[in-house]
Amino acid sequence: MSPRCRIRAFHRPSWRSWNLARQAGRDARIGTVSSDAEVTTSPVVATVYEHLLDSITRGDLQPGDRISDAELAKEFGVSRTPVREAIQRLRDIGVIEASANRFTRVAVVAPEQTAKAMTVWIALFCALVDEVVENAASETADAMESDHEAFLSALAREDYPAMARANFDFYDRLAAHSNNEVLTRSLTSVVHMVRLGSLYLPQAIDVSQLSRWQGELLAAVRQRDTESAVAAIEGLKGIQVPLG
Structure with missing residues (x-):
């Protein structure tokens, strides 16, 4: 299954979370969310983070499944910057792993x-x-x-x-x-x-x-x-x- 298909199989967030994410994405694009600290604490980062983590812990996304920041950005209607921040947070806690220019995927935990x-x-x-x-x-x-x-x-x-x-x-x-x-x-x-x-x-x-x-x-x-x-x-x- 392609990364596109996997991402579209995610459970969609609530409309409230969706709207928060869209607003945060618009803010980021027009410059109201500009610093790293602001991006880190933006609603869209939290929304994407929780969305991905929930998909992983429910088993909708399984070890080895690829994750595309471009597809997630499209799904949420935001730029790729906050999506990448959310993915980095998940890398920090060990549930996502990545190799430069090769893959970003759900971690395979032996x-x-x-x-x-x-x-x-x-x-x-x-x-x-x-x-x-x-x-x-x-x-x-x-x-x-x-x-x-x-x-x-x-x-x-x-x-x-x-x-x-x-x-x-x-x-x-x-x-x-x-x-x-x-x-x-x-x-x-x-x-x-x-x-x-x-x-x-x-x-x-x-x-x-x-x-x-x-x-x-x-x-x-x-x-x-x-x-x-x-x-x-x-x-x-x-x-x-x-x-x-």
């Missing part, structure tokens, strides 16, 4: 890379729970419980994409409360590599273990028990990532 990324994620998340669990609000625990229930429901249906979404949403609840920007940026980068890689493992991981450690972490957050929360994250080390 199972070995997924396992290594998971090890890094566990270490980073231990640091995060050490920071935030002691002051976790009851609303955070309530949201995590809803995600846990969604995970269990998806598990019962054997709906693995829904299970993956609920699992990552569950952990994101705590990440949102960190005041350590370096830590959260690092987590954002590695979690998307884990998420992308886990979609294409040769075999499924032991999801019953995921369920167990979610439950342990939820209980620790309810009690604001940092030590038990760290133990629940470290328990994930026992989940083997299939390598072949």
